[in-house]
Amino acid sequence: xxxxxxxxxxxxxxxxxxxxxxxxxxxxxxxxxxxxxxxxxxxxxxxxxxxxxxxxxxxxxxxxxxxxxxxxxxxxxxxxxxxxxxxxxxxxxxxxxxxxxxxxxxxxxxxxxxxxxxxxxxxxxxxxxxxxxxxxxxxxxxxxxxxxxxxxxxxxxxxxxxxxxxxxxxxxxxxxxxxxxxxxxxxxxxxxxxxxxxxxxxxxxxxxxxxxxxxxxxxxxxxxxxxxxxxxxxxxxxxxxxxxxxxxxxxxxxxxxxxxxxxxxxxxxxxxxxxxxxxxxxxxxxxxxxxxxxxxxxxxxxxxxxxxxxxxxxxxxxxxxxxxxxxxxxxxxxxxxxxxxxxxxxxxxxxxxxxxxxxxxxxxxxxxxxxxxxxxxxxxxxxxxx
Numbered sequence: 001x002x003x004x005x006x007x008x009x010x011x012x013x014x015x016x017x018x019x020x021x022x023x024x025x026x027x028x029x030x031x032x033x034x035x036x037x038x039x040x041x042x043x044x045x046x047x048x049x050x051x052x053x054x055x056x057x058x059x060x061x062x063x064x065x066x067x068x069x070x071x072x073x074x075x076x077x078x079x080x081x082x083x084x085x086x087x088x089x090x091x092x093x094x095x096x097x098x099x100x101x102x103x104x105x106x107x108x109x110x111x112x113x114x115x116x117x118x119x120x121x122x123x124x125x126x127x128x129x130x131x132x133x134x135x136x137x138x139x140x141x142x143x144x145x146x147x148x149x150x151x152x153x154x155x156x157x158x159x160x161x162x163x164x165x166x167x168x169x170x171x172x173x174x175x176x177x178x179x180x181x182x183x184x185x186x187x188x189x190x191x192x193x194x195x196x197x198x199x200x201x202x203x204x205x206x207x208x209x210x211x212x213x214x215x216x217x218x219x220x221x222x223x224x225x226x227x228x229x230x231x232x233x234x235x236x237x238x239x240x241x242x243x244x245x246x247x248x249x250x251x252x253x254x255x256x257x258x259x260x261x262x263x264x265x266x267x268x269x270x271x272x273x274x275x276x277x278x279x280x281x282x283x284x285x286x287x288x289x290x291x292x293x294x295x296x297x298x299x300x301x302x303x304x305x306x307x308x309x310x311x312x313x314x315x316x317x318x319x320x321x322x323x324x325x326x327x328x329x330x331x332x333x334x335x336x337x338x339x340x341x342x343x344x345x346x347x348x349x350x351x352x353x354x355x356x357x358x359x360x361x362x363x364x365x366x367x368x369x370x371x372x373x374x375x376x377x378x379x380x381x382x383x384x385x386x
Contacts, residue, residue, distance in 0.1 A: 013081070014031075027296050032356070034085075037064075040054060065301075073327050077106065077107060077330070082111050083111070112142060112143070150209075191219075222237060226312045227316050278362065288348050320333075
């Protein structure tokens with residue numbers, strides 16, 4: 001996202017979300033769509049129990065949306081700016097490139113983002129190449145960010161992720177992605193860390209290691225109890241005081257490492273720096289520090305066709321079921337059920353530091369957007385001076 005796309009695409013949407021949240025107009029289509037393409041996952045993470053779903057209920061794998069159903073949903077949805085793939089492990093879907101191809105055709109996103117556990121380096125490399133070729137064929141220079149997860153260094157990562165050898169496979173995945181980056185300049189290679197009670201005392205070590213890896217950006221988000229991850233009640237979330245201390249140090253490292261990076265990386269890192277402050281305040285104050293636009297600016301589709309305002313509310317407060325609505329997204333989006341969930345959110349019935357939603361909330365808040373813009377300017381001036 002650059003200044004031009006913000007003014008021509010993002011800002012008009014933001015104005016629409018302000019009016020819709022105030023009840024003055026019907027909700028426009030979302031700016032950000034997250035699609036959990038599968039709940040299959042090879043990891044056995046400390047922070048997430050999603051892998052247990054198909055272990056306990058293997059029949060549910062056959063219930064995931066088909067490619068034909070996905071096409072019908074995307075056709076009914078219209079243009080989104082940010083298209084986020086999620087899971088499970090997204091690359092376990094053999095048709096992942098075709099799903100992204102449908103998104104390119106119908107959603108016309110400005111950015112595509114895919115996380116991965118990095119456990120299948122060859123599969124990630126092949127799938128990413130096919131996706132990049134589809135982006136190239138569509139004639140638009142759309143940034144693709146691929147984000148392997150790293151929750152520790154060496155054996156610590158394997159312990160937290162529950163799979164021996166995971167760390168070495170993540171490094172292999174990163175090496176393959178960086179090789180693709182030389183061929184496809186629109187590929188942005190990231191690394192992400194889930195900050196939990198299992199690794200919070202090692203975040204400095206993890207950050208120092210990641211900053212030595214020559215990746216575009218490094219993001220972290222706090223481990224949360226989410227309906228999507230079936231981890232309610234698990235003791236995974238650091239306290240507000242612990243998280244505030246961790247983010248002060250992490251933010252200092254991010255600022256020091258960002259001046260020389262590409263413009264997209266500078267923008268995303270600036271948004272993240274604002275996010276870390278917002279997230280810490282939410283944990284400390286237990287309220288929506290910024291108005292939450294989940295269900296207005298953002299939508300989440302799960303593997304079975306349910307539409308959620310976000311993955312935290314997930315199964316508990318869905319907006320509706322696409323299969324029951326004839327695969328018509330707008331019918332769900334403007335339903336009475338969706339309106340009831342939005343009233344709950346607008347009344348402050350929930351408050352969480354979910355990163356994906358927080359970035360949209362920041363873009364919908366003029367003061368927070370101005371803070372991020374000031375950081376971008378500072379990074380660019382520093383880069384020119386170095």
